[in-house]
Amino acid sequence: DGGITQSPKYLFRKEGQNVTLSCEQNLNHDAMYWYRQDPGQGLRLIYYSQIVNDFQKGDIAEGYSVSREKKESFPLTVTSAQKNPTAFYLCASSLGTGMANEQFFGPGTRLTVL
Amino acid sequence: RKEVEQDPGPFNVPEGATVAFNCTYSNSASQSFFWYRQDCRKEPKLLMSVYSSGNEDGRFTAQLNRASQYISLLIRDSKLSDSATYLCVVTLSGGYQKVTFGTGTKLQVIP
Numbered sequence: 001d002g003g004i005t006q007s008p009k010y011l012f013r014k015e016g017q018n019v020t021l022s023c024e025q026n027l028n029h030d031a032m033y034w035y036r037q038d039p040g041q042g043l044r045l046i047y048y049s050q051i052v053n054d055f056q057k058g059d060i061a062e063g064y065s066v067s068r069e070k071k072e073s074f075p076l077t078v079t080s081a082q083k084n085p086t087a088f089y090l091c092a093s094s095l096g097t098g099m100a101n102e103q104f105f106g107p108g109t110r111l112t113v114l
Numbered sequence: 115r116k117e118v119e120q121d122p123g124p125f126n127v128p129e130g131a132t133v134a135f136n137c138t139y140s141n142s143a144s145q146s147f148f149w150y151r152q153d154c155r156k157e158p159k160l161l162m163s164v165y166s167s168g169n170e171d172g173r174f175t176a177q178l179n180r181a182s183q184y185i186s187l188l189i190r191d192s193k194l195s196d197s198a199t200y201l202c203v204v205t206l207s208g209g210y211q212k213v214t215f216g217t218g219t220k221l222q223v224i225p
Contacts, residue, residue, distance in 0.1 A: 035215075042118070042201070042215040043158070090157055102148055103213070105157035 003027065004106035006091050011111045013078075013085070021076045021109045023091030031094045032074035033103065034058070034066065036087040043090065049074055050096070078111065086113045115140050118204050120216040128224050131192050135219045137202030138184040146205040147185045149176055151198045152218065158201055161187075192223045 004025040013019045025032065031050050035043040035058075045058030049068040063082025068074050074093075078085045088110050092103040119138045127133045139147075147164035162169065164176040164185050175188040185204075189196055202216035 040122070040217065042217040045213070088155075102160050102163065105159070108157050110155075 006106035029093035123220040
């Protein structure tokens, strides 16, 4: 089955620790994205990647880092510099970043900072 | 003004009713539009794209009004399973298609 997987589903972290969220897709999509969703707010873009070995900051990149070493994988690291990291993190992919390329989402990771 | 605005609801409707949501966007250069559905604590899933001429998929109809800068979603014969949050998505063209998600409209279909 083709799709996007994210792991873990739930993650708890102590304040001051870095944590890495996994995102893998086997859809052969070029573009991948990371969003966070907070209650009552829309999805906000953290980072996106249009192609392997390239990525760009989104609207709220501070305190986050990513890598894109393989087409299938786009891990997100939430660093201790992120002031309010507790949120629902969603990874998505699309064929490309051209118009009308709908995004497909993974099941998400709920991160809670204790 | 927000780039994409939706009435958060909730819209509480009885089974079998027809319900419509609107979503307004601020940038007249916006070129692609989508409706996503998001169930509680789940990821968004594409419901339908919105074409200039309007499009229908079963009980769902999407319309685009460029003059007034809004898109709409009409659901006929509401089912309990339609209960969810409906997200409006607007994209701008460019080297990277800037994608903006609305905050969603919550629908609750009541037996």
